[in-house]
Amino acid sequence: MADDGRKCALGYDFKLIKQGAEAKVYKGNYLGRPTIVKERFKKSYRLLDLDNHITKERIKSEARAVLRCKIAGIHTPALYLVDFERRCIYMEDVQNSTTIKDYITQISEEAENEAGTAGSLLMKLYPIAQEIGKVLGKLHANNIIHGDLTSSNMLLVKDEKDTLTIVLIDFGLSHVESSMEDKAVDLYVLQRALMSTHANVDRLFATILDAYMKENKKESHEVLKKFNEVWARGRKRTMVG
Amino acid sequence: MTYKIELDSDYRKNLSVFLIKDVQNAAEIKEMVVKGTLDCCVIKPTLIIHPFQIAVAANKAVISKMQDKMTTKTLHTEILYNLSTSRNITQSLMKFGVGESDKNMLVGVIEESGEDRTDNVLSHFKGIISPIEELPKFSDTALIKKTYKIKDSELAVSTLTDSVVTRIATRDFTSV
Incomplete structure (x- = not known):
């Protein structure tokens, strides 16, 4: 597939699989594991500082909820990296x-x-x-x-x-x-x-x-x-x- | 035999993890690492469930370094700090770093891609380099569960490795 070789925002290893109103979702391999990356992209209509702040808080609360669920005994994907600078959460791509x-x-x-x-x-x-x-x-x-x-x-x-x-x-x-x-x-x-x-x-x-x-x-x-x-x-x- | 993976592709670095048994010169190794003459990260194997745990901590350390956001002074102390759930640097380094009387250790080496200095690093250890597959013999599951505050109810829905790495990834803004 020709598309596979095209570089996306996250490099050659990742392929865009979904785009929503808040985030783009990529699939690929990270640290040797099948990985999903959720990127909360910049909203140009928002003031930059406010946008950064909102995004950071949302990423935090999303990651916290995933951990909270695990502690409660609910299956959620494992988290591999939370990167505020890139506005990304890297998580397990649940197999099968x-x-x-x-x-x-x-x-x-x-x-x-x-x-x-x-x-x-x-x-x-x-x-x-x-x-x-x-x-x-x-x-x-x-x-x-x-x-x-x-x-x-x-x-x-x-x-x-x-x-x-x-x-x-x-x-x-x-x-x-x-x-x-x-x-x-x-x-x-x-x-x-x-x-x-x-x-x-x-x-x-x-x-x-x-x-x-x-x-x-x-x-x-x-x-x-x-x-x-x-x-x-x-x-x-x-x-x- | 060895564990070697590519870290974040933006920075072109690799991590190798080695298991070394019966190390006779822990004090010397420790001194060299602190002084910076030995460029590696030395970790207590009792607190490590899988080398992937070190990979997640090391990857986070490399990214923090590149973004100029490290909490500690060096990449190697940053890895130990990332492994820990504590915000206290000294405590984290004591807990995950090796002590002077430790015999078994995990050695993490971060290299630029193309670089090869693992032989040089490993030559300083007076011990037996063992297959990384033997790590489970040294991991103390009960201690890991206690350190990361993981209960059995959670392990019904997650592997211990997944639970640990999720905590490492979120350590900066969660209090476990």
């Missing part, structure tokens, strides 16, 4: 993984070809939904708010024994907060994301929520109450701002 989004799409297509019912599709996704709920329950029980829960920000790893592991990624919008409000909004964002990307499996979220309640038992009642409130009014608390 697919995003939950791609996995659901793939399973859905397979089910369609087999002319199976929607019920059998849900059955297939049930163990994964349960695992996701469990991970999110643990996340919130430890007061970590992800901030951008979508099926693209969860990786599925299947090992030789077919054990399912969910790895959470992209903590760019995360923060530490114990409020029920933030937890409910976190779940609401996920529900909306699932609804818009996987219209055929709208009942997936119910399973996730079920497993979530079991894992985050202490707060389950309050979070559910708040969730219903949020659901009725939308993500923002007020109509202002």
Whole structure:
């Protein structure tokens, strides 16, 4: 492939794989390991000093959240380097993984070809939904708010024994907060994301929520109450701002 | 047999890590390293789980040096400082550096690409150069877990090496 030889901002070893509004994501090899680099590029419309400051704080909070998750017993990529000057986080490229989004799409297509019912599709996704709920329950029980829960920000790893592991990624919008409000909004964002990307499996979220309640038992009642409130009014608390 | 990897490609440096057993002249080595006549980093193997741990610390040290942001005076002390979770330089160097009575040590050599001075560095050690694969015999897992404050619940979702390097990468702005 001709593109492989073209030098990107990070040198020949890295290839741009994704570009979002906040960051560019590269894939390559670093210190002998398969690595993902997330670069929070400069925003030219911001005052330079302010931009540097904001970026530094966001990189810090993202890296902290990854470590906090590990301590809480949640799978996250290992971090290899945090470089404020380059505005980059270098992290483990999780091997043999697919995003939950791609996995659901793939399973859905397979089910369609087999002319199976929607019920059998849900059955297939049930163990994964349960695992996701469990991970999110643990996340919130430890007061970590992800901030951008979508099926693209969860990786599925299947090992030789077919054990399912969910790895959470992209903590760019995360923060530490114990409020029920933030937890409910976190779940609401996920529900909306699932609804818009996987219209055929709208009942997936119910399973996730079920497993979530079991894992985050202490707060389950309050979070559910708040969730219903949020659901009725939308993500923002007020109509202002 | 040996561990050699390329550090950040911007700076064209390589890191080699050697395991040396039964070193008879630890005091002499220590003095030479402090004086700067022996250009290498000497580390206690008990606190190292995998040479990659040194690679992450050394890479960070090289980048800090190039960005003029080192906390300590030399590249080699910076590596020891990076390995530690403490902000106290003296304590970090004492903890991860070798003592005068130590017999086993890990030696990290940073070279420009194309340079080869490892033989020269290693010739100063009166000990047995051993395959790096033998490192697990010297690593003290319990002590590493205690030093980096890693609980078993975390090791259910991460290897000890991954947990340690994540802490090294984030040491400047996290308090473990």
